[in-house]
Amino acid sequence: xxxxxxxxxxxxxxxxxxxxxxxxxxxxxxxxxxxxxxxxxxxxxxxxxxxxxxxxxxxxxxxxxxxxxxxxxxxxxxxxxxxxxxxxxxxxxxxxxxxxxxxxxxxxxxxxxxxxxxxxxxxxxxxxxxxxxxxxxxxxxxxxxxxxxxxxxxxxxxxxxxxxxxxxxxxxxxxxxxxxxxxxxxxxxxxxxxxxxxxxxxxxxxxxxxxxxxxxxxxxxxxxxxxxxxxxxxxxxxxxxxxxxxxxxxxxxxxxxxxxxxxxxxxxxxxxxxxxxxxxxxxxxxxxxx
Amino acid sequence: xxxxxxxxxxxxxxxxxxxxxxxxxxxxxxxxxxxxxxxxxxxxxxxxxxxxxxxxxxxxxxxxxxxxxxxxxxxxxxxxxxxxxxxxxxxxxxxxxx
Ligand SMILES: Cc1ncc(C[n+]2csc(CCOP(=O)(O)OP(=O)(O)O)c2C)c(N)n1
Ligand code: SF4
Ligand code: SF4
Ligand code: SF4
Ligand SMILES: [Mg+2]
Numbered sequence: 239x240x241x242x243x244x245x246x247x248x249x250x251x252x253x254x255x256x257x258x259x260x261x262x263x264x265x266x267x268x269x270x271x272x273x274x275x276x277x278x279x280x281x282x283x284x285x286x287x288x289x290x291x292x293x294x295x296x297x298x299x300x301x302x303x304x305x306x307x308x309x310x311x312x313x314x315x316x317x318x319x320x321x322x323x324x325x326x327x328x329x330x331x332x333x334x335x336x337x338x339x340x341x342x343x344x345x346x347x348x349x350x351x352x353x354x355x356x357x358x359x360x361x362x363x364x365x366x367x368x369x370x371x372x373x374x375x376x377x378x379x380x381x382x383x384x385x386x387x388x389x390x391x392x393x394x395x396x397x398x399x400x401x402x403x404x405x406x407x408x409x410x411x412x413x414x415x416x417x418x419x420x421x422x423x424x425x426x427x428x429x430x431x432x433x434x435x436x437x438x439x440x441x442x443x444x445x446x447x448x449x450x451x452x453x454x455x456x457x458x459x460x461x462x463x464x465x466x467x468x469x470x471x472x473x474x475x476x477x478x479x480x481x482x483x484x485x486x487x488x489x490x491x492x493x494x495x496x497x498x499x500x501x502x503x504x505x506x507x508x509x510x511x512x513x514x515x516x517x518x519x520x521x522x523x524x525x526x527x528x
Numbered sequence: 529x530x531x532x533x534x535x536x537x538x539x540x541x542x543x544x545x546x547x548x549x550x551x552x553x554x555x556x557x558x559x560x561x562x563x564x565x566x567x568x569x570x571x572x573x574x575x576x577x578x579x580x581x582x583x584x585x586x587x588x589x590x591x592x593x594x595x596x597x598x599x600x601x602x603x604x605x606x607x608x609x610x611x612x613x614x615x616x617x618x619x620x621x622x623x624x625x626x
Contacts, residue, residue: 239549240549240550240551241549241550241551242551243550243551243552243553244551244552244553246551246553246584247584248584250584251551251552251553252553252556252583252584252585252598252600252601253552253553253554253555253556253557253583253600253601254553254554254556254583255554255556256582258559258603258604258605259582259603259605259606259607260582261580261582261607263582263583263584264580264581264582267584290548291546291547291548292548293546293548294546294547294548294549294550295548295550295552296548296549296550296551296552297548297551297552298551299551416580419579419580451606452603452605452606452607453605453606453607453609453610453619454607454610455605455607456580456607456610456611457610457611
């Protein structure tokens with residue numbers, strides 16, 4: 239039983255200690271709004287762990303568990319199978335995990351869950367580094383981005399999570415962004431209506447780790463989509479559907495200039511990144527035509 | 529092989545570890561250095577600001593004053609003002625010249 243000290247507008251407490259300008263709150267609020275009260279959350283350590291409660295204090299109105307960084311998908315699989323054995327076919331199990339807990343440390347358990355096509359929804363909010371422990375680089379940190387473990391800029395590019403997910407041939411996968419809440423909600427709704435292992439990868443810019451004023455979170459996310467640094471797409475029944483074509487594909491200048499983490503990137507790095515973004519997008523375009 | 533059959537639920541349950549059972553909210557409004565101020569002439573009540581507000585502290589009214597803010601939670605991040613399509617919101621220093 240939950241005792242209400244405050245009455246939230248949706249399923250998320252209004253006062254959460256995420257940084258000023260952080261939009262993880264918005265992701266939780268919209269995901270839980272679409273999913274409804276018959277939902278169980280699995281949250282690993284990371285900035286989102288604040289939503290899994292702290293001692294007796296809860297931040298969301300649905301039940302949930304904080305697991306480990308390695309095993310969110312395994313815990314979710316266990317809960318989903320427990321429900322199945324109880325004859326419960328209505329409660330949805332939703333993971334909301336960071337990029338470190340997904341693309342690095344939790345990748346093996348996610349891969350297993352995707353292989354077995356467990357009946358779970360796995361959402362990765364991607365702030366492109368280990369933010370909660372002080373901005374260490376992750377395998378989702380992009381090329382040229384400075385973090386505390388890549389102070390001179392990351393020498394290699396990020397892993398392509400959505401391609402890894404698609405290689406498992408899951409029933410539904412999508413990328414989304416905090417810059418487009420309607421699109422994000424539509425994708426969560428689609429995931430909710432699908433059975434099996436569903437994965438949604440959401441870009442969630444981080445003012446603290448990326449180095450931009452807190453007011454610009456949506457603007458930064460929008461610029462990422464405009465230059466192709468974040469590609470909006472869906473994967474359904476083995477087919478890829480791309481969102482609107484990036485207006486400034488392969489030109490990350492504006493996107494880079496907004497953030498301190500790219501301040502070490504010179505013309506050479508920008509050109510290299512631009513070429514990579516164009517190449518990746520054109521490759522996805524070809525896949526989408528299959 | 530696991531069998532897909534319903535099991536009896538155990539009658540006793542034990543909870544191990546801390547269990548969060550009180551919904552609370554931090555007074556994040558105390559972090560605020562600037563606060564959004566709306567120009568009622570410019571606001572078209574589109575709700576963009578409320579949609580992006582991390583603390584969900586904006587209420588958009590259909591009539592009368594266009595917006596209400598819950599100052600207990602507004603962190604003063606400025607996302608609402610940055611995203612307003614009509615530039616109807618201005619960030620003003622908290623404890624400023626009013
Ligand atoms: C196996 C393991 N290694 C390290 C940690 C310490 N740790 C806790 S949170 C965290 C950062 C997680 O990063 P991410 O998943 O990207 O979430 P974010 O903090 O960025 O939201 C780390 C490294 C841990 N809990 N478990
Ligand atoms: S460090 Fe970044 S991701 Fe974490 S709460 Fe702060 S702004 Fe959000
Ligand atoms: S975004 Fe601007 S115009 Fe729209 S409701 Fe908010 S203040 Fe008014
Ligand atoms: S300043 Fe930030 S927290 Fe306050 S109303 Fe605007 S968007 Fe919401
Ligand atoms: Mg992270």
